Amino acid sequence: MDSARSWLQKLQPRDKMRASSRKKNTFDECKDEEKSPEDDESLSNTTKQKVAAAKQYIENHYKEQMKNLQERKERRTILEKKLADADVSEEDQNNLLKFLEKKETEYMRLQRHKMGVDDFELLTMIGKGAFGEVRVCREKTTGHVFAMKKLKKSEMLRRGQVEHVRAERNLLAEVDSNCIVKLYCSFQDEEFLYLIMEYLPGGDVMTLLMRKDTLTEDEAGFYVAETVLAIESIHKHNYIHRDIKPDNLLLDRYGHLRLSDFGLCKPLDCSTIQEGIFQ
Known part of the structure; x- marks a missing residue:
């Protein structure tokens, strides 16, 4: 029995040495892995743009919460x-504050x-495109009217339009301007992607031109000025529209202009633009 005990005592230090050796090897391996971090310069422009969009979205969300x-x-x-x-009793005051x-x-x-298509009542169709449609809809809870853009995901994939749709959604979520159509929320199901946007009952500038034939100088100057402001608002966030035309210039109920349809918009990498090129 004593010999067995002495043999175990001799064996234990060796086991401890082996365990510590394994720990050391593991630590050295981790250290080697830490020595090779990904170089910042290897990040692609697309990744940088995604990071910038996410940062802007979080900042806007925080500002909205604080507001x-x-x-x-x-x-x-x-x-x-x-x-x-007012002449209100303390009890009534407390009741009103609780209410x-x-x-x-x-x-x-x-x-x-979490919004879904079942939260809306679908009304009139106001537009139809290659892989989607736009309908007037009414939110069932509040009765507020919106424009619902419904995009078929399989068609987006087949036509290679995923990046364009993502850029449109990112721009609408990132840019807060009275000169462009507002995006209130977005959601999806297995088949479709939905964008719930501001509904503008004034139609588009193309319809206005067809109805009036010729605008007065003051009217033309007014709409050109608002178009310039709209384009400037997205250029400030490093996006280009690439599809400016009367059909994509919508009018609200007061006659003010909103830029819409950002399906062809593209993030602009300003680091590639040479300084003084426009001087």
């Missing part, structure tokens, strides 16, 4: 001031709700 929080505080402050000035909080909570829950 909503500030507006919520302001609404509460205004209500508290009105209640303080406001409940409504705000319901609104925030609706904001977080």
Whole structure:
């Protein structure tokens, strides 16, 4: 028995040495892997553009959240001031404030709700393209009217239009301007991709030209100026439209212009443009 014990005692240090040796080898291997990080210069322009778009999206999302929080505080402050000035009992004031909080909570829950095609009532078709269509739709919960762009994913793949659609979606999500059509949300199912956008009841500039035949000098100057502002708003975010035409210039209910249809838009890599080329 004693001999067996002494043999085990002799064996244990060797096992410990082997274990420590294995740990050391593993550590050295990890160290070797850490010595070969991917060089930043090897990143493609597409990756850089995706990173920039994601960064801009997160910043816009954060700003929107902070804006909503500030507006919520302001609404509460205004209500508290009105209640303080009015002849309302303390109990009624508390009840009204609780009612406001409940409504705000319901609104925030609706904001977080994952949208789907079943949340909308489909109305008139207002446009049809090679791999999709645009319909007027009404959100069932609020009754608000939007334009739903419905794109068939299999056709997008077959025609090689995936990158164009992705660029359109990224631009609409990234650029916050009154000069372009607004994107409210996007979602998809197994067959289609859906973009829920601002509905503009004024038609397009092509229809306006056909109806009026000739614009006055003031009207032409007004629409040219708003078109320039719209193009500038996307150039600031390093995108080019590549399909400017009267059909893609839509009018809102007040007659102001919005640039639309970014299916051919392309991110512009400004690092390849030589300084002074436009001087």
